[in-house]
Amino acid sequence: MKNRRFASTITNDELSEMPPAAFGGRIIVVEDEQALAAACEYLRVQSIIGFDTETRPSFKAGVVHRVALLQLSTQERCYLIRLSKLRLDKAVTKILENPEILKVGADVVLDLRALQKLRRFRHDGFIDLQSMMSEWGIAEKSVRKMAAIVLGLRVSKAQRLSNWEAAELTPPQQMYAATDAWICIEIYDRLMANRICEK
Numbered sequence: 001m002k003n004r005r006f007a008s009t010i011t012n013d014e015l016s017e018m019p020p021a022a023f024g025g026r027i028i029v030v031e032d033e034q035a036l037a038a039a040c041e042y043l044r045v046q047s048i049i050g051f052d053t054e055t056r057p058s059f060k061a062g063v064v065h066r067v068a069l070l071q072l073s074t075q076e077r078c079y080l081i082r083l084s085k086l087r088l089d090k091a092v093t094k095i096l097e098n099p100e101i102l103k104v105g106a107d108v109v110l111d112l113r114a115l116q117k118l119r120r121f122r123h124d125g126f127i128d129l130q131s132m133m134s135e136w137g138i139a140e141k142s143v144r145k146m147a148a149i150v151l152g153l154r155v156s157k158a159q160r161l162s163n164w165e166a167a168e169l170t171p172p173q174q175m176y177a178a179t180d181a182w183i184c185i186e187i188y189d190r191l192m193a194n195r196i197c198e199k
Contacts, residue, residue, distance in 0.1 A: 005194055008139045010148050021153035021186075023078055023178040029169060030081045033089075039072070039079040040091040044098070046074050048188075050181035051105035051126070053114060054164040056084075067114045068164035071181035072103075078178035083118060084165040093121035101125050104184045106143045129187055136191060143180060143187075150187045155179060 030036050043049060050073035056065040068084040070092070081092065095101060096115070105111060108128045115121075130141045140146055144155045159176035169177070 006136050006138050006149050008137055010140065010145055015145065015148045015154055018148055018152055018154040021147055021151070021155045021179055021183055022175060023073070023182040025074070025076045025078060025178075025182070027174050027178045028077060028079050029174065030079050031085050033086070036081065036086060036089055037091065039081065040089070040095065042077065043072055043074075043079065043095050044091075044101070046101060048102040048104065048185060049074060049095075050078075050184040051103040051108065051111070052177070052181040052184065053111045054177055055114065056163055056165045057161045065165070067111075067118060069169075069177060070115070071177050073178060073181035073185065075182070075185065078182055080169065080174060080177050082169075088115060088119040090119075093119060096123050097121055097125075099124040102127055104129065104188045105181075106130050106141070106146065106184060127188065129184060132188075132191060136194075143183060146187055147183050150190050151183070153183070153186075155183055 028039065030039050052071045053067045054069040056068050058065055068082070070081040070083055072079050072081065096103065102125055104127045106129045108126050112123050129146060133141060133146065138146065138149055140149060144157055147153050147155045156176065159173050162173055
């Protein structure tokens with residue numbers, strides 16, 4: 001039986017009226033091996049992590065860039081791992097392979113396929129929010145609209161087509177990237193809380 005606690009869809013006008021979503025924890029930009037080791041030390045003992053990637057946009061047909069940024073977030077910290085400056089380290093792929101750490105994202109297959117081009121690994125423990133939506137009667141699959149329907153929050157996409165390979169990530173880029181990963185945990189937690197209430 002499907003849950004019908006949420007609206008099936010939402011208009012852009014309705015979405016524009018909602019308060020903005022913003023990650024309230026610590027954002028840590030990871031650009032060197034020492035920072036990467038510290039990030040992995042923290043992340044490897046977490047039970048749930050928000051997951052996302054960013055790639056420099058291409059405005060030419062047939063040109064696809066490599067993943068530039070990997071975002072791994074908890075409620076308190078979001079690590080922005082700059083894969084445009086660092087290799088995809090084995091310590092990171094161990095987290096992505098660990099079935100005991102839930103990694104929650106949207107359209108994770110596409111992100112994982114892109115990461116596999118940097119280093120081969122056997123991913124496990126991933127939850128794709130898009131595959132959960134039909135259970136709740138939600139037709140929307142974008143993070144922006146899922147967040148609006150489930151949380152009543154508006155996720156800005158203003159930085160989506162910015163340059164993720166820039167020498168420095170701007171504060172708006174950092175907030176956008178952190179929010180995109182963190183909001184996935186928030187959506188998942190709300191759905192799970194709703195499921196418990198239904199029992």
